[in-house]
Amino acid sequence: MKINAMRSIAFTIICMILGILIALQMKNVNADNVTEQKLEELYNNIVEYSRKNEELSKRNAELYSYIELLEQDYASGNAYIETIIKERERAAVFAGLREVSNFGLTIRISAPPEVMVRDSVLRQFVNELRALGAQAISINDERMVAMSEIRASNQDIIINGKNYDRRNAFEIKAIIDPGKEAYFLDYLDKVRVSVQTDLSADQYDIAIQTVDNVTIPALKEDSIAFKIDLLLPSVQ
């Protein structure tokens, strides 16, 4: 009887030790999954979040000050209306509701008369310009906003609800930071080469040049590109 009890205890102890050792081994296996690359990725995330948080803290502090200023101005009868109108104007500029001008560039895309310009080429240049940091963009003087359509339909390309003949040249204009001129030109030239190579049968002629003063028209609030009727009733 005593021997049996001893054996049971021995079994239990051995099984426990075995369990602990297996758990340790599993931990080692998990440790193997941690690589230098994952560590670097994590570190990059930390740097990015630190930067974001610093920027957000600053923005929040500015918002506090702005609200305070508005309240103070209002209480003292000062120029709060001017502050509000100024803010409205900047929001309108961002929204694309104001005609704007400054240093920029033009991209002229044309093809032989028998070739119709593809909508995808226009979309590609617009996306690249946005990714590079262009501040205002137009195609054939149609202001590009977030929901502007660039869609081929038979012989036309429809932009902001208006038809443009695909057999004619298209002109993209963009306002850019003059300090980034070389960066823009270098990158857009690569896009030009890529388009001309990939679609060599179309024989596109693509001319990119900077312009001291480019003017980009505004888009009206009732433009199809804004779809204000869908946005207004649904605002929170």
Place this chain on the structure above:
Amino acid sequence: MNDHKLAKWLSKTANKQKLMLLVLFLLFGIVVSNHISMVQETNKASSLVESYNELQKELNSLTATNEQLQTENQELQQERENVINTVLEREGYDQLSEEISRIRILAGFTEVRGEGVIVTLNDKPDYDPLRDPVASIIHDGNIRHVVNLLINSGAAAVSINGIRVVNTSGIYCIGPTILCNKERMTPPYRISALGPASMMYNAVVSDQVINQLTIPEIGIIANVEKIDEVVIPPFNEADNFEQYINQLEVVKNED
């Protein structure tokens, strides 16, 4: 006779126990030797794990702070709007107040909601770079393609993984990372669009490019669903947009 059976049974049991002990000790021996041989590697790996865990803790704390700051930012923006509207309405500038609200909606500075669709794109499950084609993972071009389909089908507002697409938004990749509004995005990509749900739905389900991506050889996951009330969040830099228009000089003021 009975004593003999009992003795036989006891002997059998003792043999079984011995066998079990043998197996256990064998296992024990293997595990211990394996463990010892891994000690060196473990030391290196555990220092990596330690660093990883510490960094992960730091990142968790930073993301929590970020969420708090974002919430605070949204509340402050709301407060600013309330103050502006109250002041303007109290002073009889109702029209200006309405105009500001409308401009902010058109700029993408407000949350909007209504009928729409959500398109979800994801890499092929268990994607293996050695076996699967490069098309089996989602690229920036795939996301742009879906966004264009939705815009061309009447979308009034679009967001990707909660990031609002605004006038200055480009969707592009830097290395393996896809960015929108300078924010990193990771799969699955949820593209939400407010607008005519049926038109947008049909445009996506009948699109040849998307259908081609979902064939078993490529294996991209693409789902589209109609939603009664899709929520499109505001542009998260609605209080910090000057950097995107600082080169723009207004030619003709509307006033």
